[in-house]
Amino acid sequence: MTAEIRNDVIVATERIEAPPEVVFPYFTDPALIVTWIGDLAELDPQAGGVFSLDMGQVTAHGAYITVDPPYRVAFSWGIPGSCTLPPGGSTVEVVLTPDGDGTMVVLTHRGLRAADIGTHRAGWEHRLGLLRVAVGLGGPEYLTPSAAERRHAR
């Protein structure tokens, strides 16, 4: 696994011990996508079809841009009601390349502005809370104001 950020583009890669034909539906089948991201999904995997992923307090919403099984899928990614990361504001492109018996997954997230990037964070359960912060829906309890912030708020 590697990840890097270039000019507000995030590139993440992972090798999976299964062919692209097996991996691809994990980006298009609601029952499969929630095994690795989100709790509930509404997916219409065709160009222009809805891509909606309920991740607890936050729903990522967008539309499929490209659905080219089993090698390439792209969708827009944003949060309804968020002015920093509106639906359609950024795009996620996934390219699946056969690699021996397995698949190389290359995920590229484009269109994140610096301020938005600053508001994302990950790590999963723990980081999901920070993602909520990212998208302006408030944070979990552990993100209570620091002492310094409380002083300020007085």
Place this chain on the structure above:
Amino acid sequence: MDERKQPAPVAPDAVLRALADPHRRQILRLVQHAELPAGQIAASFTLTQQAVSQHIGVLSQAGLLTERREGTRRLYALNHQALEPVRELLSEFWPDALRRLKKAVETAHPRPPKRQP
């Protein structure tokens, strides 16, 4: 000894906390490309000037704003550097998700054991 105060390194969590407020993010957007005095920032909000000052204070403490005095005015601008540590954390979001994907796929589709030649 150098007596100048170096800005204290700010933990990503402090930056995230500062960002966890729509008004504060709006302030950052206002000063992203232009230096603005507090009064002009406050004029963009329906909040009281005091409330806006508090938000500016939180952002400053998190290192997200630079402050420059010009006469009696204080001018604020976004300190892009302060976003760097958080930007690094963001880089973990998709890799973590892909690790979960790998686990999900490989658990559901285990490889048959390799035959010995």
